[in-house]
Amino acid sequence: MDAALLAPAAGLDVFLAEAAALLPPDALLRGDACAPYQADASNCRGQAAAVLLPSDAAAVSALLRAAVRHRARLVPQGNLSGLVGGAVPDGSGRQVALSLARMRRLRAFDPLNRSAVAEAGMPLSELNRQLEPHNLWLPIDVGSDPAVGGLVGANTGGSRLLRHGDVRRNLLGLEVVLADENGSVLDLTAPLRKNNAGIDLKQLFVGSGGALGVVTAASWDLKRRDASTLTLFAALPGREAALAMLDACEQRFGEMLSAFEVMGAPALAVTLRHVPALRHPLADSPAGCYALVEIASAMPGLDALLREQAESLLAGLHQRGLVADAAFARPEALWPLRDSLPLALAAEGLPLSFDVGLPRSRLPAFHAAAERWLASEHPALRLYDFGHFGDGGCHLIALLPREHAAAYGPAKLAVLKSGLYRLVAEHGGSFSAEHGVGPLNAAFYRKFADAGAQRLAAGLQRLLDPAAALGRHRYD
């Protein structure tokens, strides 16, 4: 279907001529100038017919109207921090990148309502920089720096989802430009916490990767910044013990448990081997895995109490054989242990990454099954993990030693990936926890998403984008 709907060459030329008339000269890039807009953080590469850089929603509307008329395909993109290629034009040279990078204003800020309306191209770091003097923030915590539109398109989760939720939970409203014949601008940005006056249409666009409309601004439910924080690192015999420790932490700290990250001992070992600046906080304790735990509150003055309670909790867990050893340290000393693994692994071989989500109660069984399966079916590969254990998110990396790379062509890699996702499905999980769907994992969407859900998603896309004018990934 895609091929039939792609713009015939003439249509694309007419569209680009119209786009040139709609935009200032420096807002339409061709040729080599497009290079920075043709790859994302996963290094998924494509080739854009052109890059459009509109400065406001009216320009986006005019461009989308023209794209619908001439059957051009626009691929919305923000800061290109995605990991599945969803914001990258394909390799045909006939898709057009629609970059929101020039829409980066803070349109509204209401400290007493704890809300702000930010345009789609504003990077998360910039939004939080502007909010910091007011002791407020958008508490989405990821290693990269997505723009507002990318946050919405991917429904970003991150390391502190346990306490703060994902993007959807922090969102009050959206402005969206629709791919209808008018390029209608839907203004749903009212910063209301209670609003059930009809179907909540903005939800459609969260996590759908720009496939149903172009997000041009978002209205946020801001939070007070943390005023009390405790970070600790614990050595555990294994993942069943991690689950018990997680449960005990929640019973002791309730909603103040901010992050509960677990990494296997092999993952920590390889990280320490390749990042010499890092020190092992618990080098003398044998462990099957490690937990990085953060307890925090926006209420000031709790630091001493949190420390005292954590010490008594850890003592009890140690007595039960659930924690071998533990250390308190500043966040800056601990988080790099967790965040440096991907880089370390890249120095060691060819990392094949999986971003999966499971019921957290099934993480230990899933991990054991994945290790067994890999040992039996793909003995050359080793399994590493560093995950958001507390919310069931799990970043798995199967490391392919360079000497075996030749044996793993595209077909064999696809079989390997499918086999691992099959295990995820058998344990009730999702093949894409927080990276969304794009060309890099679209085949697994076809294979693992519920058939009825796929039909409904396709119907939604046909309803919202009948001319197939939008998005790299298509649901129809």
Next chain:
Amino acid sequence: MDAALLAPAAGLDVFLAEAAALLPPDALLRGDACAPYQADASNCRGQAAAVLLPSDAAAVSALLRAAVRHRARLVPQGNLSGLVGGAVPDGSGRQVALSLARMRRLRAFDPLNRSAVAEAGMPLSELNRQLEPHNLWLPIDVGSDPAVGGLVGANTGGSRLLRHGDVRRNLLGLEVVLADENGSVLDLTAPLRKNNAGIDLKQLFVGSGGALGVVTAASWDLKRRDASTLTLFAALPGREAALAMLDACEQRFGEMLSAFEVMGAPALAVTLRHVPALRHPLADSPAGCYALVEIASAMPGLDALLREQAESLLAGLHQRGLVADAAFARPEALWPLRDSLPLALAAEGLPLSFDVGLPRSRLPAFHAAAERWLASEHPALRLYDFGHFGDGGCHLIALLPREHAAAYGPAKLAVLKSGLYRLVAEHGGSFSAEHGVGPLNAAFYRKFADAGAQRLAAGLQRLLDPAAALGRHRYD
């Protein structure tokens, strides 16, 4: 359009004959037996052609398939605790009530994942009763007792939204039966906190009042129950002071601020006049309004600290002239002061209720404007309010003295309501904060919802329910 799509009498008879063959004899009610299913908590009344009481999703699917084929209209209903008539069949006697009351099993419970899957007919109170021994709950706090399906259909908010969010924020998944020709059952109940493997279809059904599909089960992100709680009542000069106090409470207690409810002095006075069992906690302090504040955490052992911090905070607010006086008391002593107003007002005259949502920063200005407008345009009416000030939700009641009732016929009432909603819109608010859309406020949806949003909602309903087989309120 509705009339054309309604079942011709023959179609309805054939549908009911098929339904009778699909269900056990006691699961299809006719005539007088339908009475308990024909009115909701607002006393909106209708007349059902029949009431269907399926016991599982397969039966709902078969019924919906038959309804689509014969163009019968089913109105899904749960515990009938709604306040806009959205679950009540109309007065034609040709709509069929589809009660989920017999689907009330807890299908799954996973304490380590803090999740449960409950069927649509299970009342909230029953769900929480079963969870209590595990120190878990679904923290939606409303005066009534909606069933799980009603919670989802209305996206219930309640008094503790500030800390716990609305239904959407606590929802992990849904099972939905679609109004397509197969009555497809969409199983999206996997209890995953991170899952972005495609468009999040369950979001469509949250807050859409059964208009897009029949929710048969929901998967919940449970929370630990409160282990530390502080409740206080404060007398304030007015609503600007309430806003300053809210901000100060958030700065001091962060995410532990659980509820911040405000009621005007006239509302408290009328409550105390009609409910003799209640005592005024601050009878000696003149005040423009009162705040009921709850600070709570699932972390045990904080009671003394919360009390100490609240005392110092209140002392500071008193010095700044923002709080006249305050008292601490057990929750059971304070919440009835807030919850008894509707009943008290009904004893005083004819209450006209408005459930509106605003940016909380604009609540003081909105309230002042509403009082001015009512005094000038409708001097016979008096304005009372008790609201979820902390989340911008506001329950306004315009009290019509009985002696003026004759002067307020349906046309004049519609003008009055429209005028008040116009003020809400001018202050950036919503005409339905938490009660949804139904026959009692459908006219205001047409008037106040964004035109583009209405078109998209209609398109969604046509996509999901092309035979108009579902729902009391229609978006198309």
